[in-house]
Amino acid sequence: MKILIPVDGSTNALRAVEHVIAHVAALKEAPLLLLLNVQWNVATGNVKLFIDQKTIDDYYREQGMAALQSARAALDAAALPYQYHISVGTPAEAIAQYADEQAVDQIVMGRQGQGGLQSLLLGSVVHKLLHQVACPVLLVK
Numbered sequence: 001m002k003i004l005i006p007v008d009g010s011t012n013a014l015r016a017v018e019h020v021i022a023h024v025a026a027l028k029e030a031p032l033l034l035l036l037n038v039q040w041n042v043a044t045g046n047v048k049l050f051i052d053q054k055t056i057d058d059y060y061r062e063q064g065m066a067a068l069q070s071a072r073a074a075l076d077a078a079a080l081p082y083q084y085h086i087s088v089g090t091p092a093e094a095i096a097q098y099a100d101e102q103a104v105d106q107i108v109m110g111r112q113g114q115g116g117l118q119s120l121l122l123g124s125v126v127h128k129l130l131h132q133v134a135c136p137v138l139l140v141k
Contacts, residue, residue, distance in 0.1 A: 001031040004104040009067030012110025016140040017071045033082035037064040038094040092128035111139045
């Protein structure tokens with residue numbers, strides 16, 4: 001079983017990791033845990049005229065590793081093996097694409113806290129993701 005846990009460095013994302021840790025013993029076989037961090041694409045417009053690609057890639061890697069730090073520490077402390085990946089793009093689309101590429105069986109993620117008019121206008125990552133994936137999505141509050 002492959003479980004994808006999108007991680008953005010928030011407490012909601014860490015709760016999703018902790019939920020998986022707490023419930024992994026109930027599974028018949030040890031799952032393959034996949035952590036994913038999605039960085040927004042900052043190299044748009046004329047940015048590449050002023051900043052080289054290596055600097056941009058280093059920025060994505062640095063920010064991604066910082067966002068993954070607490071999730072990785074929790075899984076290391078629980079002695080659970082995992083893989084991690086940093087992607088660049090729009091979160092819902094990048095998560096859906098990675099889930100499809102890796103043929104995941106389930107996505108476990110924290111519920112995003114946007115509400116009110118902002119959620120209505122922008123839509124949430126969770127809402128968009130639910131319409132793009134075929135696998136079950138477990139939201140952890």
